[in-house]
Amino acid sequence: MIENIAEIxxxxxxxxxxxxxxxxxxxxTTSCVDLGDGNLxxxxxxxxxxxxxxxxxxxxxxxxxxxxxxxxxxxxxVENEMKELFGLNVTGMAIDYGGHMLLTPEALKNPQxxxxxEQRGEK
Amino acid sequence: xxKTTIPFGPQHPVLPEPLHLKLVMEDEKIVEAxxxxxxxxxxxxxxxxxxDFHQNVFLVERICxxxxxxxxxxxxxxxxxMMNIEIPDRAKYLRVIxxxxxxxxxxxxxLGLFADAFGFEALFMQCWRDREKVMDIMEATSGARVVVxxxxxxxxxxxxxxxxxxxxxxxxxxxxxxxxxxxNAFLNDYTVKHRTVGVGHLTKEQAYSLGAVGPMARASGVxxxxxxxxxxxxxxxxxxxxxxxxxxxxxxxxxxxxEVYECVRLIKAAIDKLPKGDFAVPVKGNPTGEVISRVEQPxxxxxxxxxxxxxxxxxxxxxxTPTFANIPTLLVMLPGSQLADVPVLLLTIxxxxxxxxx
Numbered sequence: 001m002i003e004n005i006a007e008i009x010x011x012x013x014x015x016x017x018x019x020x021x022x023x024x025x026x027x028x029t030t031s032c033v034d035l036g037d038g039n040l041x042x043x044x045x046x047x048x049x050x051x052x053x054x055x056x057x058x059x060x061x062x063x064x065x066x067x068x069x070x071x072x073x074x075x076x077x078v079e080n081e082m083k084e085l086f087g088l089n090v091t092g093m094a095i096d097y098g099g100h101m102l103l104t105p106e107a108l109k110n111p112q113x114x115x116x117x118e119q120r121g122e123k
Numbered sequence: 124x125x126k127t128t129i130p131f132g133p134q135h136p137v138l139p140e141p142l143h144l145k146l147v148m149e150d151e152k153i154v155e156a157x158x159x160x161x162x163x164x165x166x167x168x169x170x171x172x173x174x175d176f177h178q179n180v181f182l183v184e185r186i187c188x189x190x191x192x193x194x195x196x197x198x199x200x201x202x203x204x205m206m207n208i209e210i211p212d213r214a215k216y217l218r219v220i221x222x223x224x225x226x227x228x229x230x231x232x233x234l235g236l237f238a239d240a241f242g243f244e245a246l247f248m249q250c251w252r253d254r255e256k257v258m259d260i261m262e263a264t265s266g267a268r269v270v271v272x273x274x275x276x277x278x279x280x281x282x283x284x285x286x287x288x289x290x291x292x293x294x295x296x297x298x299x300x301x302x303x304x305x306x307n308a309f310l311n312d313y314t315v316k317h318r319t320v321g322v323g324h325l326t327k328e329q330a331y332s333l334g335a336v337g338p339m340a341r342a343s344g345v346x347x348x349x350x351x352x353x354x355x356x357x358x359x360x361x362x363x364x365x366x367x368x369x370x371x372x373x374x375x376x377x378x379x380x381x382e383v384y385e386c387v388r389l390i391k392a393a394i395d396k397l398p399k400g401d402f403a404v405p406v407k408g409n410p411t412g413e414v415i416s417r418v419e420q421p422x423x424x425x426x427x428x429x430x431x432x433x434x435x436x437x438x439x440x441x442x443x444t445p446t447f448a449n450i451p452t453l454l455v456m457l458p459g460s461q462l463a464d465v466p467v468l469l470l471t472i473x474x475x476x477x478x479x480x481x
Contacts, residue, residue, distance in 0.1 A: 001205065001412040027334045029443035031428040045415070045426065045443075050352055052415060074334035074451040077160075078443070095157065102161040102480070112169050 005043070005054040010065050013044075016055055017068045020046045025053060027072035032082045034061075034114045040088055044068070061087045061113065069094040077101070085112035124149045129462070133162050137240050137466035140476035144453070144469070148462060156457035158450050164480040171440035176202060176410055176431070179440065180275060183427075186442060187478040188269040189232060192218075192225040193420040194442075195274035200354060201416030201429045202276045206408060212398040214278035215356040219393045220291070221265070221273050222355070222418075223386040227298060228257040229421035230379045230386075233473050234309065237376065240470050241318045246308050253298050260291055278403030288394050295387045302383050309376055319373040323456045323468035326370055333455065336448045337423020338382070339472055342367045342374035349419040360392045375471040409435050420445055422473050444478035 008016050020027075025046035033041040042065070044055040059065050067090050069076040079090045080101040087110035103111070127148050133141030141162035147155035167186055171179050183198045184191035196218055203210060235250030258268045264287050265271035273279050283291075309315060325335070330343035340347050341364065348364045350357045365381045367374035410431030417426050423445030430439040449472045460468055 001414050026331055028424075029426055029448070031439070031441040031443075033430060033439045033441075043428065045428075050347065050349060052417075054415075072332070072334070073454065074332075074448070077447060077450060097159075100161070101159070102164045111166060 002043075002054060004052060005056055007056050010057045010059055010063075013055070013057055014066050014068065014071070017044065017071050020053065020055075021071050024048060027068075027074055028052070030075070030078050030082060032086045032088060032112075034086060034112070036114045040086055042082070042088065059088060061110070062089050064089045064091050066091060067093040084110070086110055087113060126154065131465055131469075135466070137236075137470060138474070139236070140474070142469075142474055142476055144457070144465070146457070146462070146465070151462050153457050153460050153462065153465070156453055158453050160450070160476065160479055162480070163476060167481045168440055168442060172437060175435045176437055177276060177406075177435075179437065181272060183440075183442070184270050184272060186444070186481040187475055189229045189475065190225060190420040190422065190425075190478070191270045191272075192221045192274065193418050193425060195272075196222060196355065197416045197418040197425050197427045198429070198440075199274050199276050200418070201414045201427050202410050202431075204416065205410040205412050205414045205429065205431055206276075206406065208277055208404065208406060210278045210404060211401045212356070213282075213400050214402045216393045216397045217279045217283060217402060218274060219356045219360065220283065220390055220397075221261075221271060221279075223390045223393070224257055224260060224291070224295075225271075226421045227295070227383055227386045228254050228261070230383050231257065231298075233379060233421075233470075234305075234376070237467070237470050238309075240466050241315060243308070243315065246305065249301065249305055253301050256294050256298060260287075260294055263287055263290065275403065277406040278401070280403070282402050288397070292391055292394060295390050299384060299387045302380065306380055309380055310373070316373065318464075318467050319376060320369075320371060322372045322464050323375075323460060323471060324371050325452055325456055327368070329455050330370070330452065333451045334448050335423075335452050336445045337420070337473075338375055338378040339423065339449045339452060341365060342378045343370035344368040347424075349417050349424050352417070354418060356393060356396075357389075359396060360389050362389065372467055372471045379473075409433055410437070422446055422475055422478070423448065442481050444475070444481060446472065446475045446479045450474075450479070 025048045028045040031043040046053045076095045080097045082088045129146045131144040133143045143159040145157040183194045231250045231254035235247045238246035327344040330340045350362045411433040413430045426443040428441035432438045
């Protein structure tokens with residue numbers, strides 16, 4: 001149902017983002033979705049003349065994904081957010097809040113990921 | 124020169140909500156600024172996964188009271204797209220009327236706070252006096268002053284009577300006249316201009332590359348307003364975008380002030396063209412699939428990513444609010460500014476931390 005979406009690998013992410021920047025797209029945000037099996041869907045949304053263009057990568061929780069903040073500085077907040085709330089290991093962020101942009105040290109790790117009652121009990 | 128670091132916020136007289144800035148200073152001049160959030164994060168996106176998709180309308184309205192109508196609009200429009208629901212034309216117009224009333228009261232709130240920040244108390248009171256008139260309309264038409272809960276999946280929860288429509292026209296005309304009187308103070312007063320002209324300059328290129336949205340972007344010459352997409356009834360109302368090019372605090376004030384006039388025109392046009400008929404359709408089934416829904420809030424573009432799984436609960440509700448997009452502009456606007464200009468400069472992004480920390 002989402003138009004203009006391209007499925008790419010995480011290795012293609014920086015190259016495709018660079019292309020977006022070269023075509024004068026504005027970075028809008030990312031959307032991270034926990035698929036419930038340890039995998040995450042990450043959508044990168046770009047806009048030009050009010051038309052959205054989207055990139056989708058798949059990654060496992062904890063897997064390293066390169067930061068696009070060297071290309072789009074404004075991605076830095078949402079990348080820190082994904083790292084803290086979903087456990088996506090975004091590397092090379094222009095500003096790294098060290099896992100504490102939103103969460104305090106004693107907070108539940110990755111609170112926005114899908115977690116079963118059994119898993120929560122183990123913690 | 125020796126550098127000192129000054130914490131600005133999270134508690135500061137100019138900030139209604141907690142936002143922290145770490146300001147690295149050389150004498151009175153800022154050389155680096157790092158914003159910090161996280162004081163009031165509520166995890167509402169996670170809560171949306173355990174609520175019924177109908178209940179989520181009331182949840183998203185509580186992301187931010189000041190733009191609650193637009194939050195609900197973005198959400199219900201997304202759900203309606205997923206479920207192929209065509210809402211009645213009257214509901215589209217009613218949504219525009221309430222949305223633009225919300226934009227007026229948001230801008231008047233901001234203009235008042237801004238006047239207060241540069242010490243013009245009388246102007247602050249004038250703005251908030253007019254805001255009260257709009258809030259009274261909200262209460263009369265919906266029963267609530269801020270979180271009006273008029274949008275539902277399939278249309279609107281209630282209609283607006285012809286008596287109330289006449290009252291809305293009377294009040295918005297009065298607000299427009301009052302704004303004309305205040306415009307001179309905001310845009311031409313010698314002292315006020317000293318606090319706003321040339322302060323917090325953001326070029327068009329910077330605004331675009333940093334992802335600025337709403338009045339922030341339009342004040343720097345970026346002609347970008349999602350109402351041009353024509354959602355709800357905007358396509359029929361000849362929406363006219365307000366754009367300034369100076370890119371400073373003065374231009375951001377001018378955009379918000381002039382948008383109030385456009386809101387008044389849109390409301391009157393919507394009332395004039397308001398179709399007769401139903402204002403809601405029945406909704407059957409549950410949403411499935413993925414959708415992105417965007418609308419223009421008073422502070423700028425809001426994006427909703429919604430993923431449904433065919434049950435009453437959603438797999439994911441992601442919200443990117445306008446302040447979240449505008450915070451990175453502080454990274455380039457603050458360096459080079461004077462410490463005394465920080466409160467005024469910071470306010471011109473119209474920071475809504477309850478949106479940012481949804």
